[in-house]
Structures are given as structure tokens and as C-alpha cells.
Amino acid sequence: MLNVQDLHASYGPVLALQGVSLYVPEGGVIAVLGPNGAGKSSTLRAISGLLRASSGTIEFAGQRIDRLSPEAIVRLGISQVPEGRQTFAELTVRENLTIGAYTRGDGSGIRRDMDRVFSYFPVLAQRSKQTAGLLSGGEQQMLAIGRALMARPKLLLLDEPSMGLAPMLVREIFSIVETITREERLTIVVVEQDANLALDIAQHGYVLEAGAVVLDDAAAHLRANEAVRRAYLGY
């Protein structure tokens, strides 16, 4: 479904990606692991079109997307839940979800999907009239995921969903994500510092270091890998 080949990108003089290749099959959950600054977020930003690749290709559903604008990429079916959630603090929860469906014109479908998001995250329904800035971190993360779902993506990119959240809450959010993946037949790329969690829901994982893939394998093999365990699993 998604095929990234030898991607290079930089922020001004700072090299962010130096040859990232990854393949995401349809319906799969792929984890991208690695230390801070390894290029995990940059990879997602490049896929979404926020970061322009200097070389390499990104193909989605058989189409080159590496020269498209973020707006066009959303329309093709790729949504991102960005790092740090980035909800619209001064808009209400409902408005945040409504704007998530910006690319769509099917009113009744949008209402149905909003109900579905509310059923995944009942707390959002209770707070639908509050501004997003008043939500707790966990609720904002749920809202960010809900907002991304409102675009009806085929591929969902999750950037550090656990950041700054209590472990209990993170478990809860991950289990909901798992349910959503199953029920909505989504394909997911999840970037995570917490490798344990990510490998729980992923079938396959990539380990990034210094802007390049240093290791990729089935999730179970990565778990068993001595170096990965020491570096990212902490046992």
C-alpha cells in the first residue's frame, strides 16, 4: 500500500533522513522505532507532504505522492495524528472533529463517522461543546485520533501517541487503536518511543538510527533481538 524508497530530506542544512526505505502492506500495522532525532517524525512528515524529500520516492496505492501537497495527500486517504496532538485549542471538540472531515462533502456520512468516533471515545461525546484546550492530555490525544479518522483515511500515521501520558491511559488508547484498526480495516504506521507498546500492536517493525533504517523485521523477532531489547525495550 505504501512504499517508501531511499528517502532523503533535510531541514535547511540539517540532514533528517538519509535513505529511509519502508514498506507497509494493506491492513498492516507497522511500528517505527528509534531514539530521539533518528528521523521517525521526519519520515511521517515526509509521507504527509509537510517535509519535502530531496531524493527518493514515496508511492501510495501505486501513485507517486512525494511531490504532492499535504492537502492533496489527505484527499488520497492518508491522515496523520501529529506529534504533540496539535488539536485546535480554541475550537470545540465537535468543531475539531468537523474540521477533520474538511475534505469530504457527504454530510450524512460525516455525521455517522462522528457518532462512531464518539462511540470509540465516549468522553469526547460528553465534552463535545468544550474547547479542545480544556481537555486533558489523554483526551486531546483521543480527539487528535478522532479528528484524523474523520477524514476516512485508508492509512493512518500515528506520531508518538504515548507522549506525555500516564501508562494506564496509553494502554487504553492503544487498545482502542487496535479495535479501530480491526473495525475500520485501517493500515497504520505508528512511531513510538515506547517500543513495547508499539510492538504489541504491530506485525512488523523498523528501527531508525541517524536518519536511516538499521533494522527491520517481524515484531516478534524484534522483541527477541538482543540489541533492540537492550536499546528500546528496557529489559
Place this chain on the structure above:
Amino acid sequence: MDQFEEFAQQVVTGVSIGSIYAIVALAIVMIYRSTGVVNFAQGEMATFTTFISWSLMLRMDFWPAFALAIVIAFFLGGTLEMVVMRPVERASPLNSIVVTLGLLAIFNSVALWRWGPLPKPFPRPDVFTGSALTVGSVTISRLNIGILAIALLMMLALYLLFSYTKIGLAMRATAQNPTASRLVGINVSRMLSLGWAISASVGAVAGMLTAASLTLSVDMMFAILIFAFAGAVLGGLDSPAGAVIGGLGVGVIQALAGNYISTQVDVLVAFMVIVGVLVVRPTGLFGRRVIRRV
């Protein structure tokens, strides 16, 4: 005239002056709300398009020229954002401010060069002429009623746009978080130019109404812009209703101070009240304080 009637007349006069401030304040709020930038060239852009409408009115009736000028202003505003503002968008807000100050100087000079320094009589449509309305001994001219009505209509229109339309929601989202807006598929650049376009149109209306109530001159919007700014800040820079109430409020304070104290100090008193309000409520009367839990 008894004391109450005198007071009432001053309030009516203040509301009349304030209606223009209110419209210009709306234009300022419009850009601020959709792009996060304050446009200091707002007044000069309005004057410029008013001169264009004046040239048009030599060839056609008032209302067609009025409408055409609004359309011209729309495209002027949108184009300015794309050509002049976009390059500094990513730089610090200070750069944007300097660019809008530059625009102020440019529009002022071009208007002076093209149309000259002498004030020009500006036509008044028939509905705005005729006898003034009188309640007791309080009078208000038809023109002033018209200006107030237009100010309120535009406030309502902008409120509806921002609160109930998809495009308005997208403009608010863009002002708050451009990156997240792009990630939900909003064409952010288009929203920014749309903000400028609508604002320039609102400003054009203010310019033409000012010219109709005074005369058309190159510097007619200068003082008005300052009071409109004060009104916008008083109301809270991000609220259309606040802009109108703030603008009217500044007009009323100015009229009352001019009548009861001295016309020498009306400006002073108006700004003292504004500073006072801001000391107590830094976000203005209707501005929302952004509350964020992290």
C-alpha cells in the same frame, strides 16, 4: 434641551462616529483572526479603493460603483496577501508588521500621486439624504442610521461566516494551527488570502461611507484607523461583535468627553478609558483568553 436629552444626543452622535470605527475594526479583526497579523495598511487600502470607487462613480451610479469597488478590494486584498505577505509569513511577526507599514506608505503615496491632495466631494445615495430622524430633541441623520445598519449587518455576516460555515471554521483553524490545518486537508495559503480579501472588502465599505459622510481625501482614514484600532483592542482583537461594540464605545466616549469636558481632550479621555479597560481585562472586553492545559 434638558440634561437627559443632551446626554442622549451625545450618545447618538458618538454611535454615529463609532459606526465607522466599528467597520474598520471589523476589517482589522478579520485579518487578525484569520492570519494572526495586524494590518496597519487597512486604512490606506480603504482610502485607495474609495478613490477607485470615486473614479467609477464618475461613470456610473452610486450602488453599482459601490459593489464594484467591494469586488475590486476583494481581489486587491487577496493578491496583496499572495504577493507581499506570503514571503514574510514564515518569518517573525515583526517582519509582517513592517511590510504592512510599507503598504501603508505605498498606498498613501500612490493615492496622493494619482488623485492629488485636494479633498473631493463624494456622492451620497438618495436613501442616505433627506430629513434627519428626530425623537424628542434628539436627531440622527439618515446617513448615520445607514452607516450603523451597515456596520451591524457586516458584523452579523462575519459572525455567521465564522461560526456556521465550513470555510469560516477552516479560517479559524488556519489562524490557530497552520500545520494541523494542512494535515486535515485545508489549503492554508488560500485561507490566508481569503482573510485579506474579505478584510479589504470590509475596509472598502468603511472608506466609502467615510467619504460619503465627510469628503474624500488622502488622509481621511488616518485618525479613523487609530480609533478603530483602539476599538478593536477594546473589544478583544478576535471577536467581530467585540470589534463593533468596541468601535461604537470609542465613538461614544469621544463624543461624551468632547461635550462634557472639552473637544481638546476627547482623544485623551478615549484612550485613558481603553488603557483602563486593558489593565483590568488584558484580552479586551470580549476577547477570549486562550486556556490551554498541557
